[in-house]
Amino acid sequence: MFTRKKLIPVVIAAIFAFAGIFYYSCYKKTLDKIAVDQQLSYCHEQVKRTLFQVQNDSCQLPRNINHDAHKWYMVNVYDWTSGFFPGILWYVYENSGDKFIRSKAEQYTACLAPLLHPDHWGDHDLGFQYLCSFGNAYRLTGDEYYKECLLTGAGKLARHYNPKVGTIQSWAHMKKMMGWPHNTIMDNMMNIELLFWAARNGGNPEYAKMAETHARKTMENQFKPDYTNFHVAIYDTINGNLLQCVTNQGCADSSFWARGQAWAIYGFTMVYRETGIKEFLRFAEKITDVYLQRLPEDQVPYWDFEDPKIPDAPKDASAAAIVASALLELSTLEDSRPKTEKYFAAAERMLESLSSDVYLCGNGKPAFLLHSTGNLPGGYEIDASITYADYYYLEALTRYKTKNRK
Numbered sequence: 001m002f003t004r005k006k007l008i009p010v011v012i013a014a015i016f017a018f019a020g021i022f023y024y025s026c027y028k029k030t031l032d033k034i035a036v037d038q039q040l041s042y043c044h045e046q047v048k049r050t051l052f053q054v055q056n057d058s059c060q061l062p063r064n065i066n067h068d069a070h071k072w073y074m075v076n077v078y079d080w081t082s083g084f085f086p087g088i089l090w091y092v093y094e095n096s097g098d099k100f101i102r103s104k105a106e107q108y109t110a111c112l113a114p115l116l117h118p119d120h121w122g123d124h125d126l127g128f129q130y131l132c133s134f135g136n137a138y139r140l141t142g143d144e145y146y147k148e149c150l151l152t153g154a155g156k157l158a159r160h161y162n163p164k165v166g167t168i169q170s171w172a173h174m175k176k177m178m179g180w181p182h183n184t185i186m187d188n189m190m191n192i193e194l195l196f197w198a199a200r201n202g203g204n205p206e207y208a209k210m211a212e213t214h215a216r217k218t219m220e221n222q223f224k225p226d227y228t229n230f231h232v233a234i235y236d237t238i239n240g241n242l243l244q245c246v247t248n249q250g251c252a253d254s255s256f257w258a259r260g261q262a263w264a265i266y267g268f269t270m271v272y273r274e275t276g277i278k279e280f281l282r283f284a285e286k287i288t289d290v291y292l293q294r295l296p297e298d299q300v301p302y303w304d305f306e307d308p309k310i311p312d313a314p315k316d317a318s319a320a321a322i323v324a325s326a327l328l329e330l331s332t333l334e335d336s337r338p339k340t341e342k343y344f345a346a347a348e349r350m351l352e353s354l355s356s357d358v359y360l361c362g363n364g365k366p367a368f369l370l371h372s373t374g375n376l377p378g379g380y381e382i383d384a385s386i387t388y389a390d391y392y393y394l395e396a397l398t399r400y401k402t403k404n405r406k
């Protein structure tokens, strides 16, 4: 017979068991909101289809599949998007452990070697190119060769820094073409991560200062009072002052280009992670909040929030994927629980929408996502599948899985 004394531990054990089951079912529910393992398997299968389609030994890399096409449009290593396909392969390898994919990741990463050549000057996109390819390769293999590549890339990127202005120049050719003395585009907020990385990994410690100054200048000069961004800032190189803000890929100079805001949200979150300066965290929240307030119901923005053709304007799934990944990181950096939950839930809603039939390519094409817009004013990549949308979608799924398993 159970005495009262013997019953107490049994009751306590039962309470713990019930609490465990309750916790597990909540945890599992969160995990199941997006069938993350299923989505990661989907990415794995689509990548195998891509490799089958693009079979070549010539170091051409997939960039996009237009909305009316089924085959990848390929680019060479000098294209700004060249790092994304190797990066996708590394993430698929990370999630699947598939050795064949790893060998392809190594092969396509090796394709970027011409970027290491001392004569290759490059532009601000060096950050995208190096971090997605060599960066993921180093993170997953620890191979010192990749570390050396990243340090080389950071040295090249630092050469585009203008100390008078305090930012990295994005497009040097625009000086001749447009008469812009020094320009910095919002996308550049992504590329400065390479400088922070190098400063922490044996590179010049000054690189971190350059990156921080770049972020501060961008914060001061490249946003409107409502915290929406300007795509391009043009600076005077004599006195370093801001001359003008314009657009290159948005609807109008002062319009709210969705991907620009996405790069900013991701970039300022990263700058807070790297510096620990709260001002950057508060700023990342403000630029996120205005983005969230203006999203359509399905959480995927129109390519420009101010296109007069909305609701008949194209969407930009790439912006949604970039922001989903950024907010999963922001949620882990937040200093209050309600904010952690708010940004995690927002990211989850975006991933849920992107993981629906409306946005997945499925059997139709070998990419992951449909409905991204690269450059509408330029007349290309409109309503297309694009590798950077796929890259950040896969990164977001990986972050989501990791966070939910902690």
Ligand code: GLY
Pocket (backbone or CB within 6 Å): 187, 249, 259, 374
């Ligand atoms: N970095 C170029 C773009 O976002 O289109």
